Structures are given as C-alpha cells and as structure tokens.
Amino acid sequence: xxxxxxxxxxxxxxxxxxxxxxxxxxxxxxxxxxxxxxxxxxxxxxxxxxxxxxxxxxxxxxxxxxxxxxxxxxxxxxxxxxxxxxxxxxxxxxxxxxxxxxxxxxxxxxxxxxxxxxxxxxxxxxxxxxxxxxxxxxxxxxxxxxxxxxxxxxxxxxxxxxxxxxxxxxxxxxxxxxxxxxxxxxxxxxxxxxxxxxxxxxxxxxxxxxxxxxxxxxxxxxxxxxxxxxxxxxxxxxxxxxxxxxxxxxxxxxxxxxxxxxxxxxxxxxxxxxxxxxxxxxxxxxxxxxxxxxxxxxxxxxxxxxxxxxxxxxxxxxxxxxxxxxxxxxxxxxxxxxxxxxxxxxxxxxxxxxxxxxxxxxxxxxxxxxxxxxxxxxxxxxxxxxxxxxxxxxxxx
Amino acid sequence: xxxxxxxxxxxxxxxxxxxxxxxxxxxxxxxxxxxxxxxxxxxxxxxxxxxxxxxxxxxxxxxxxxxxxxxxxxxxxxxxxxxxxxxxxxxxxxxxxxxxxxxxxxxxxxxxxxxxxxxxxxxxxxxxxxxxxxxxxxxxxxxxxxxxxxxxxxxxxxxxxxxxxxxxxxxxxxxxxxxxxxxxxxxxxxxxxxxxxxxxxxxxxxxxxxxxxxxxxxxxxxxxxxxxxxxxxxxxxxxxxxxxxxxxxxxxxxxxxxxxxxxxxxxxxxxxxxxxxxxxxxx
Numbered sequence: 242x243x244x245x246x247x248x249x250x251x252x253x254x255x256x257x258x259x260x261x262x263x264x265x266x267x268x269x270x271x272x273x274x275x276x277x278x279x280x281x282x283x284x285x286x287x288x289x290x291x292x293x294x295x296x297x298x299x300x301x302x303x304x305x306x307x308x309x310x311x312x313x314x315x316x317x318x319x320x321x322x323x324x325x326x327x328x329x330x331x332x333x334x335x336x337x338x339x340x341x342x343x344x345x346x347x348x349x350x351x352x353x354x355x356x357x358x359x360x361x362x363x364x365x366x367x368x369x370x371x372x373x374x375x376x377x378x379x380x381x382x383x384x385x386x387x388x389x390x391x392x393x394x395x396x397x398x399x400x401x402x403x404x405x406x407x408x409x410x411x412x413x414x415x416x417x418x419x420x421x422x423x424x425x426x427x428x429x430x431x432x433x434x435x436x437x438x439x440x441x442x443x444x445x446x447x448x449x450x451x452x453x454x455x456x457x458x459x460x461x462x463x464x465x466x467x468x469x470x471x472x473x474x475x476x477x478x479x480x481x482x483x484x485x486x487x488x489x490x491x492x493x494x495x496x497x498x499x500x501x502x503x504x505x506x507x508x509x510x511x512x513x514x515x516x517x518x519x520x521x522x523x524x525x526x527x528x529x530x531x532x533x534x535x536x537x538x539x540x541x542x543x544x545x546x547x548x549x550x551x552x553x554x555x556x557x558x559x560x561x562x563x564x565x566x567x568x569x570x571x572x573x574x575x576x577x578x579x580x581x582x583x584x585x586x587x588x589x590x591x592x593x594x595x596x597x598x599x600x601x602x603x604x605x606x607x608x609x610x611x612x613x614x615x616x617x618x619x620x621x622x623x624x625x626x627x628x629x630x631x632x633x634x635x636x637x638x
Numbered sequence: 639x640x641x642x643x644x645x646x647x648x649x650x651x652x653x654x655x656x657x658x659x660x661x662x663x664x665x666x667x668x669x670x671x672x673x674x675x676x677x678x679x680x681x682x683x684x685x686x687x688x689x690x691x692x693x694x695x696x697x698x699x700x701x702x703x704x705x706x707x708x709x710x711x712x713x714x715x716x717x718x719x720x721x722x723x724x725x726x727x728x729x730x731x732x733x734x735x736x737x738x739x740x741x742x743x744x745x746x747x748x749x750x751x752x753x754x755x756x757x758x759x760x761x762x763x764x765x766x767x768x769x770x771x772x773x774x775x776x777x778x779x780x781x782x783x784x785x786x787x788x789x790x791x792x793x794x795x796x797x798x799x800x801x802x803x804x805x806x807x808x809x810x811x812x813x814x815x816x817x818x819x820x821x822x823x824x825x826x827x828x829x830x831x832x833x834x835x836x837x838x839x840x841x842x843x844x845x846x847x848x849x850x851x852x853x854x855x856x857x858x859x860x861x862x863x864x865x866x867x868x869x870x871x872x873x874x875x876x877x878x879x880x881x882x883x884x885x886x887x888x889x890x891x892x893x894x895x896x897x898x899x900x901x902x903x904x905x906x907x908x909x910x911x912x913x914x915x916x917x918x919x920x921x
Binding site for chain 1: 810811813814815816817818819820821824828829832833835
C-alpha cells in the first residue's frame with residue numbers, strides 16, 4: 242500500500258535534501274532542534290463562554306497526538322491556539338525549546354492542514370506548494386530552481402506529481418488533501434497540525450490516507466497533532482490521545498491506557514460503545530440501582546471505592562450466566578452480528594429497560610426467554626470514597 | 639453555446655418563444671432604438687460635422703475634465719472600496735452594521751441632494767466655505783467639488799461588488815498563507831486580492847461608467863461654467879439647451895460609446911469567469 246517504500250533513494254526524507262544545499266539556514270536549524278509542544282495553563286474565552294480552560298499538555302518530540310472530543314469540546318480552538326491563529330489566550334505555549342506564546346502564526350514555522358484544505362484556488366498545485374518558500378524574505382528565500390526542485394520533490398512525496406499544473410478545483414478530495422499536506426510540509430515545519438484531516442473524504446480513501454499519513458509522519462520524523470471527532474480514527478493513528486470535554490482536558494494517554502484505565506466514564510464512553518450501571522458499594526458488597534437491584538450479581542470489579550459508584554463496560558465485557566435465582570434477568574432476543582451475538586437482556590420479565598450486550602459467537606447463544614445473572618467483574622468503576630479525591634465524576638451521569 | 643446554457647435549460651415551447659420575443663422587443667424599444675436614434679441624430683450632417691463639433695474648445699475641455707475626474711476618482715474609490723470591503727468582511731467592530739448601511743447611502747440618495755450637501759459644507763455661504771476661501775481654497779464651482787461629488791456618488795460600487803466575493807472566500811486561505819510565513823501585505827497581494835480580482839475589476843468598471851455619466855451631483859457643485867467646470871454630461875446639456883443639436887448628440891454618442899466599452903469589458907470578464915468555472919467543473 243505504501244508505495245513510497247518502493248521508490249528507493251528518491252524517497253529519503255525531503256527535509257534533509259533541502260538542508261543539504263544550504264538554501265534554508267534558519268528553518269533547518271529549527272527543524273533540527275527538539276520539536277515537542279508544551280502548553281501550560283492555556284485558556285481561551287469567546288465572549289463569555291470559555292472555549293478552552295486551563296489546559297496543560299505536553300506532546301513529545303516525534304509523537305503523533307490526537308485531540309478528540311465531541312463537537313464544541315474546544316479541540317479545534319486548541320489547535321488554532323497552537324498554530325497562532327487564535328489571538329487572545331492565556332497561559333504559555335512552547336514549541337521545542339522556544340516559547341512562542343507571543344509569536345505570530347507566520348513566525349512559528351508550523352505546518353497546518355485545514356479541514357477543507359484551504360488551497361489557494363487561483364494558483365496551480367505547484368504554486369500552492371511553492372507558496373511558503375516564495376513568501377520568505379529575500380535573504381532566506383531559495384532561488385527559483387531550488388524552489389522548483391523542492392516542489393517537485395514534495396509532490397513526488399505525496400504522490401501527486403502529475404497534477405502539478407492543475408488547479409485545486411480540478412482535483413478530487415484525496416488529491417487536495419495530499420496537496421494541502423505537501424504545501425504544509427514545504428517550509429520544513431517540525432510540527433504538523435491537522436484539523437479533521439479526513440473529514441471530507443469518503444470512507445475508503447480515508448482509511449488509505451490515514452495509514453499513509455501515519456507512515457509519512459514516522460518517515461519524516463515529524464511531531465503531529467491531529468484534531469478529530471472520530472475516536473476510531475484517533476485510536477488507529479495516534480500514539481497518544483487527549484480527550485477534551487467542555488474545553489477541559491479529560492485525560493491524556495495511549496489508546497490502551499485510555500481503554501484500560503479511563504479517568505472518567507465519559508472517556509470510556511467516548512472511545513466506544515458502553516453499558517453502564519450505577520449502584521452503591523458498601524462493605525465489599527455492590528448493590529445496583531433499580532431496575533437492576535434485584536438481579537443476581539455473579540461478579541464485581543475487584544478494586545472498587547466505597548460509596549456511590551458507576552460501572553462502565555464494553556458490551557462484550559458484560560458476561561451473562563444462566564441462573565434460576567429469584568429476580569434473575571431475562572433474555573429478550575438474540576441476533577447474530579458478525580463475530581458476536583447481540584443479546585438484549587432486561588432486568589424484569591416485561592422486557593423494559595433492556596440493555597444490549599455482545600457474546601462471542603463461538604459459544605452457543607443464550608436462548609430468548611431464559612433467565613440469567615450479571616457478571617460485571619470486567620467493569621471499570623468510577624466514584625466511591627477511594628476514588629472521589631482525585632477524580633471528577635461528571636454531573637449528569 | 640454560452641456558458642449559461644450548461645446551467646439553465648434551453649427555452650422550449652410557444653410560451654418560451656413568446657417570452658424571448660417580448661424580452662428582445664423591450665430591449666429593442668427601450669435600449670437599442672434610443673441609442674440608434676442618438677447616433678442617427680449625431681451623424682445627420684455627416685461624420686465630418688460631428689467630428690468637428692468634438693474639436694470645439696469647450697467640448698475638448700469637457701472631455702479632458704471628465705477624463706481627469708475618472709482618472710482620479712476611480713483609483714481612489716477602487717482602493718477605498720477594497721479596503722472597506724476587507725474591513726467589513728474580515729473584522730467585527732462596533733458600528734459595523736451602521737457602516738454597511740452608510741455605504742449604500744449614495745445609491746439611495748438623490749445625486750442632487752448629494753451635490754447640495756457639498757455646497758452646504760463648502761459653498762461660499764457654507765459651514766467651512768468662508769474659512770477655506772480665506773486660505774484661497776476653492777471647493778465648489780471648481781475641480782475639488784466635482785471630485786468630491788463624484789467620489790460620493792460612486793463610492794458603493796467597488797465595495798458592494800467585492801464584498802460578496804470576499805465573504806465567499808472566507809478566512810481559511812488567508813490563515814493558511816499566514817501560517818506559511820506570509821506577512822499581512824503578502825497575504826493581501828498574493829491571496830486575498832487575486833481571489834477577488836474579477837469582482838474588483840468588475841466593480842471598478844461599474845464605478846468608471848458611473849463616474850463618466852454622473853450628472854446630478856456634479857451639476858449642483860460645478861456651477862456649469864463652460865470650458866472650466868463642465869464635464870461631458872454637463873456640456874451635453876448646455877449644448878442641447880443652446881439648440882446645438884448635432885454637437886450635443888455627437889458628444890452624447892461619444893459618451894455612450896465609451897460607457898458601452900466599459901460595460902462591455904465587464905460583460906466579457908463575467909463571461910470568461912463563467913467559462914472558467916465550467917471548465918473547472920468538467921475536469
């Protein structure tokens with residue numbers, strides 16, 4: 242799939258080539274330096290509503306970070322703050338060793354891929370890519386031939402070389418995306434920011450470009466921050482994921498950290514489908530709230546705080562065990578869904594308040610009408626006395 | 639085939655034909671026929687006679703003055719109009735809505751009133767007139783007054799044609815340019831203006847046509863002094879009132895030809911724009 246792997250010497254990282262001819266002194270030095278990003282106490286207010294509140298975030302050099310969250314969570318605002326497109330924020334921001342809090346966007350040397358690509362419509366693909374080099378002050382501007390060579394190299398890199406003379410209106414979505422990326426990389430930024438980069442692409446192209454982008458990131462040694470509302474995309478591409486909610490940072494971690502130890506029910510729910518139970522945990526015994534209070538509990542999470550707790554599980558983590566005890570839950574219906582059986586189970590006989598769980602299809606499915614108890618031992622628990630000190634439980638849950 | 643035919647369905651059926659005929663009939667009756675009669679009147683005594691009237695010193699002076707007014711007013715208004723459109727589409731500031739209405743004022747206000755305003759301000763009996771006169775500055779009945787009146791009347795054209803284009807363009811491209819290292823001027827010259835270039839030229843041509851033809855406002859402030867403060871439209875009126883029919887119609891024909899060229903250039907520009915858009919859509 243990744244065709245640049247087969248192209249041999251032409252595929253050496255582009256930035257090194259340009260640095261070799263000595264045309265770009267300062268930018269190359271910046272690229273050579275450590276390129277992580279660190280934000281301290283960053284807040285931004287739109288009118289009276291805070292869009293981003295008190296964010297502390299560090300992105301390591303060479304890391305691919307995804308900013309995820311529901312719409313309105315402030316992820317694009319945060320990206321624009323890092324890019325320098327959002328004036329009037331508080332806190333401090335450093336790119337590599339350099340504090341850029343008060344540095345304007347044009348002097349930050351960042352590559353930015355806009356959601357709709359924002360290509361210059363009146364310029365050819367080649368002119369778009371050359372733009373960042375052409376607008377440099379005379380002293381650091383490469384000569385015409387160096388620019389042309391660099392543009393050709395970049396278009397080759399993003400695999401759209403034959404389209405150099407086209408105008409953006411004549412390109413497909415995937416091609417525009419690649420051109421936008423080439424344009425962003427032309428100035429050899431150490432940091433690449435991507436705002437919903439796959440949002441406008443159809444699903445097939447999306448998957449391909451996603452894999453390709455991640456490989457490019459690794460090959461060029463970039464530090465990348467990507468905004469997306471699609472958690473699956475983030476899980477697939479990113480080294481670490483920062484989950485934002487209402488302008489606050491809910492949790493930052495690797496995909497498996499977030500999956501295994503979500504800080505809040507919200508994080509767990511945002512990263513995938515969840516089933517949720519509330520209850521009270523006292524003296525080592527868990528009692529679920531109605532309507533599940535009478536259902537026999539055949540297993541509970543090993544480590545749980547005392548007091549009110551919330552349990553959150555993936556649908557395939559809820560285990561159903563046949564039981565004839567009084568108050569047992571009842572299987573409403575069963576459907577085959579790929580590798581799983583989709584089982585609807587209700588706490589009472591009348592089938593109300595049913596939840597959906599997934600049972601591996603390798604095992605015989607429970608029969609509708611039979612009764613069962615719940616094994617919730619694989620649940621993440623939130624709340625409880627032990628937990629409340631350090632963790633926020635969102636209101637409304 | 640025109641570009642429009644690829645967007646609009648071609649006319650079909652008797653009702654469509656009737657409509658087409660009616661449209662052309664109206665155009666013939668109210669636009670083309672008067673123009674033809676104008677040229678007919680102008681050339682009634684032959685091309686030579688018509689050309690001779692244009693060499694009259696007063697006519698030449700009027701032509702020179704009109705050219706001068708256009709040469710000054712159009713660039714000033716193009717620059718101011720672009721700036722106003724930029725400010726109004728790119729920034730939110732107190733009084734923005736009021737400014738939007740104010741910019742349209744010259745379109746809705748009678749040109750005569752617009753002229754009178756300047757007389758009130760700068761005339762011999764006006765608010766600032768005596769003070770300026772004391773320093774030897776003359777506004778009304780002189781070139782500055784004519785310029786001010788024309789500027790006022792033609793101000794909305796560039797702004798109003800450029801604003802929708804800038805609005806449609808959005809900020810994304812400018813932000814992309816800024817991130818790529820372009821300074822304000824570079825963004826303006828390389829990204830913003832080229833994108834709205836066609837609209838700006840179109841607005842400028844409209845502004846030119848209007849500046850050439852403006853009568854009311856200029857008539858009030860200029861004082862109608864033949865050979866000194868008469869622009870072409872004013873001189874045409876003077877000639878006509880003096881029963882110099884051939885001279886009046888010759889000058890009018892000249893004005894019509896020049897305005898026609900300006901409007902034609904604008905039409906050509908739009909036609910090309912449409913063709914380019916269609917080509918883009920085809921690929």
